Amino acid sequence: MVYSVLNCLYRCYQIPLTRNHSPEPGIETNSIMFCEKCKNQIQGLFMNIGKDRFFHPECFSCTNCGQMIGDSQQYSKYLETLLCGKCSQRKSPPHSNTKNDINTTRKFSNSHVFRTYVPRAYINGLEFDLFDTAKRKIYQSGQLEYSDGLTTELFVRRVPDNINCGVFQLESDDRILEIEGVLILNQSIQDFQELFQNLNTTMVSIVIERKIPGQAMTPNIPLENISHNNQCRPQECKEDNLVNQPQTQRHIEATRKKAFPVKDKQTEIPNNTNQHSTLTKASGYPTHTLQMDNQSDSRVTSTQTVQMPAPSMKFSFSAPDPSDSNGSEEYCSSQGEFTPPIDDMDDLTTRSETALASIPNLEWKLESSSSLATGLSRLNALRTEDSNSIRRSSNDGFLFRPSDLILGRSLGNGFFGQVYLVTDSITGKKYAMKQLTREDSCSFKKELTILKSLSHPNILRFIGVFLPEKGGISLITEFLDGGTLNSVICKKETFPWLDRIRIARDIAAGMDYLHEHIIVHRDLNSHNVLLRKDLTAVVADFGLARTVEGEALKPVNSLRFKSKRNNCKTTTKPITMGVKTIKRKMTIVGSMAWMAPEMMKEKLYNEMVDVYSFGIILCELLSRLNPDPDFMPRNREYIVDWPNFLPKLPPNCPSLLIGLAQHTTQDDSDYRPPFEVCHIALQDLYNQMDLNQSINTDYHDCLSLLY
Numbered sequence: 236m237v238y239s240v241l242n243c244l245y246r247c248y249q250i251p252l253t254r255n256h257s258p259e260p261g262i263e264t265n266s267i268m269f270c271e272k273c274k275n276q277i278q279g280l281f282m283n284i285g286k287d288r289f290f291h292p293e294c295f296s297c298t299n300c301g302q303m304i305g306d307s308q309q310y311s312k313y314l315e316t317l318l319c320g321k322c323s324q325r326k327s328p329p330h331s332n333t334k335n336d337i338n339t340t341r342k343f344s345n346s347h348v349f350r351t352y353v354p355r356a357y358i359n360g361l362e363f364d365l366f367d368t369a370k371r372k373i374y375q376s377g378q379l380e381y382s383d384g385l386t387t388e389l390f391v392r393r394v395p396d397n398i399n400c401g402v403f404q405l406e407s408d409d410r411i412l413e414i415e416g417v418l419i420l421n422q423s424i425q426d427f428q429e430l431f432q433n434l435n436t437t438m439v440s441i442v443i444e445r446k447i448p449g450q451a452m453t454p455n456i457p458l459e460n461i462s463h464n465n466q467c468r469p470q471e472c473k474e475d476n477l478v479n480q481p482q483t484q485r486h487i488e489a490t491r492k493k494a495f496p497v498k499d500k501q502t503e504i505p506n507n508t509n510q511h512s513t514l515t516k517a518s519g520y521p522t523h524t525l526q527m528d529n530q531s532d533s534r535v536t537s538t539q540t541v542q543m544p545a546p547s548m549k550f551s552f553s554a555p556d557p558s559d560s561n562g563s564e565e566y567c568s569s570q571g572e573f574t575p576p577i578d579d580m581d582d583l584t585t586r587s588e589t590a591l592a593s594i595p596n597l598e599w600k601l602e603s604s605s606s607l608a609t610g611l612s613r614l615n616a617l618r619t620e621d622s623n624s625i626r627r628s629s630n631d632g633f634l635f636r637p638s639d640l641i642l643g644r645s646l647g648n649g650f651f652g653q654v655y656l657v658t659d660s661i662t663g664k665k666y667a668m669k670q671l672t673r674e675d676s677c678s679f680k681k682e683l684t685i686l687k688s689l690s691h692p693n694i695l696r697f698i699g700v701f702l703p704e705k706g707g708i709s710l711i712t713e714f715l716d717g718g719t720l721n722s723v724i725c726k727k728e729t730f731p732w733l734d735r736i737r738i739a740r741d742i743a744a745g746m747d748y749l750h751e752h753i754i755v756h757r758d759l760n761s762h763n764v765l766l767r768k769d770l771t772a773v774v775a776d777f778g779l780a781r782t783v784e785g786e787a788l789k790p791v792n793s794l795r796f797k798s799k800r801n802n803c804k805t806t807t808k809p810i811t812m813g814v815k816t817i818k819r820k821m822t823i824v825g826s827m828a829w830m831a832p833e834m835m836k837e838k839l840y841n842e843m844v845d846v847y848s849f850g851i852i853l854c855e856l857l858s859r860l861n862p863d864p865d866f867m868p869r870n871r872e873y874i875v876d877w878p879n880f881l882p883k884l885p886p887n888c889p890s891l892l893i894g895l896a897q898h899t900t901q902d903d904s905d906y907r908p909p910f911e912v913c914h915i916a917l918q919d920l921y922n923q924m925d926l927n928q929s930i931n932t933d934y935h936d937c938l939s940l941l942y
């Protein structure tokens with residue numbers, strides 16, 4: 236099964252959009268590829284079984300439970316029935332050996348294809364027949380014959396009695412279509428051997444095609460080889476199996492060449508050149524380094540550089556380079572400053588490796604099937620909702636193909652990338668697409684990982700990722716149509732207090748949620764707060780955020796706090812005062828005007844740096860002044876100079892808002908109120924003002940308990 240981005244790129248832009256005129260679903264006509272299930276043309280990513288059966292990823296879903304079957308997942312397919320691993324365990328697959336199974340398989344008049352995992356030792360114990368392009372048997376029971384052809388078909392010749400692999404047993408005459416994601420198709424013999432030798436995982440992923448009794452398997456014999464083919468398997472020579480084959484085969488070859496051009500080019504290297512070559516990374520997909528082990532067969536004397544077919548999606552990022560993670564990942568966002576490495580190698584990097592394991596074009600490499608990608612993988616990203624809809628939202632988000640999105644206007648530029656408005660071509664929904672323009676995959680990975688794990692109305696909603704044609708990766712999030720808070724503060728003609736308080740409350744709610752999840756934003760500022768048309772505020776831009784997991788202190792305080800919510804019905808709600816984490820040495824990042832003094836002074840800090848930044852936002856909301864020291868008075872410590880700042884505030888400022896701004900911008904971070912308190916206080920203030928009532932004193936009660 237190959238589910239390749241490279242394939243996607245080739246398919247997307249080379250094939251005209253037409254309906255299916257293919258005589259055989261799933262097989263190409265005039266180089267157009269059709270989905271075996273929905274019969275429509277495939278333009279983007281595709282799944283394939285063997286070399287000639289193709290599916291839209293979303294069509295490759297379990298007939299029984301509807302779950303999409305992702306790459307590397309087990310499946311079983313016979314006739315129109317495609318079952319995921321779980322369902323095929325419940326419904327026993329057709330089997331040709333036992334009586335019962337023969338009864339079952341009689342229902343099916345075709346071969347049965349399935350992916351499974353078998354122990355490596357089991358694979359090694361099997362005996363195989365391997366055929367080359369000329370249909371010569373080139374490998375039989377450990378005897379490799381010389382051949383300058385390419386491998387085309389691999390059959391299990393015999394399963395020795397002394398090997399067993401538990402539940403699943405291979406059978407003689409099973410055709411192996413894929414091993415560890417690599418198609419048994421057009422590999423040089425040496426590569427094939429290498430493939431076997433390099434199986435270093437305990438469990439090996441294989442795709443098997445099993446003949447159903449009474450039916451012959453479809454042969455894959457090129458027309459030009461038929462007349463010379465005196466060694467082909469008897470079943471392959473049956474005349475009826477050759478109907479339509481020549482035409483189809485050529486088209487498949489033509490399309491395959493488009494899909495794997497590098498491989499084709501490289502396999503033209505003469506086999507007898509005594510080169511010892513390695514592969515370099517080709518654009519779009521990873522490569523193997525293949526070297527012939529001359530010990531293994533004295534008759535094969537050459538080594539050959541071969542580009543493996545795009546493998547299935549078992550990739551992981553390369554192990555992070557500590558210097559990289561300390562250095563290049565941390566930028567002073569708006570100032571564009573690069574900070575020297577500090578002990579800030581957080582667990583996030585490691586976590587994001589797993590979460591992004593299947594996203595190509597960042598640092599990646601082939602990985603064993605045992606450590607299958609979790610998190611944002613294609614299999615999670617592209618599930619079908621029901622038979623009528625294409626995609627469904629999930630925490631893991633969508634994977635957008637080039638044809639899924641219509642590019643719109645630019646929404647703005649950030650330090651790391653450019654943001655565009657895009658429209659989903661199917662649903663018409665508008666999203667924001669952040670395209671990475673800097674070579675800083677670490678920050679991008681962080682942002683993606685953090686966004687993906689969050690779900691709150693006041694936190695920017697993650698939608699999915701987009702894999703652009705030219706490579707790279709873009710982040711798709713909800714589109715906020717109200718602009719940034721900064722632009723609203725600067726430009727809005729009238730800015731009622733109720734709106735300002737609501738915005739402040741929303742930010743506090745979002746940040747409270749963030750801190751609850753032990754994530755420090757580190758770049759909270761009015762440019763990174765986006766607004767909806769109705770002025771709901773949403774915290775965005777998590778490129779500099781980091782988790783401080785495992786470092787939380789016990790709640791420092793708890794108190795009973797009277798909250799007048801729900802139309803001022805007084806409820807007494809016990810709250811814990813925000814969980815403060817231990818302070819630690821972390822990188823100086825963020826935007827100067829909003830930066831907490833402890834960070835600026837390179838002291839140890841914790842999540843309270845966000846509270847300070849929030850305080851500066853409150854100051855902006857209060858005064859509508861630029862937070863730059865030229866406009867917003869600061870003392871020598873760069874802290875808000877309240878005696879000089881207060882006279883700049885409008886006379887009708889809600890005093891509670893001023894009090895909150897003063898507390899949140901305190902020099903000593905231990906005395907800043909956590910977002911939980913800010914949120915409740917602002918909610919109360921909002922309720923009071925909304926109902927035109929006097930401001931309650933709960934916030935002051937709360938503070939007096941705290942300090």
Ligand SMILES: Nc1ncnc2c1ncn2[C@@H]1O[C@H](COP(=O)(O)OP(=O)(O)OP(=O)(O)O)[C@@H](O)[C@H]1O
Binds near residue numbers: 569651669716778
């Ligand atoms: N989801 C979105 N909806 C609408 N506009 C957006 C969205 N995301 C970003 N923008 C716009 O694009 C601009 C750039 O956003 P981005 O997050 O890349 O950078 P930034 O926050 O300005 O800078 P930096 O990454 O340096 O902190 C924003 O200022 C905003 O105007």
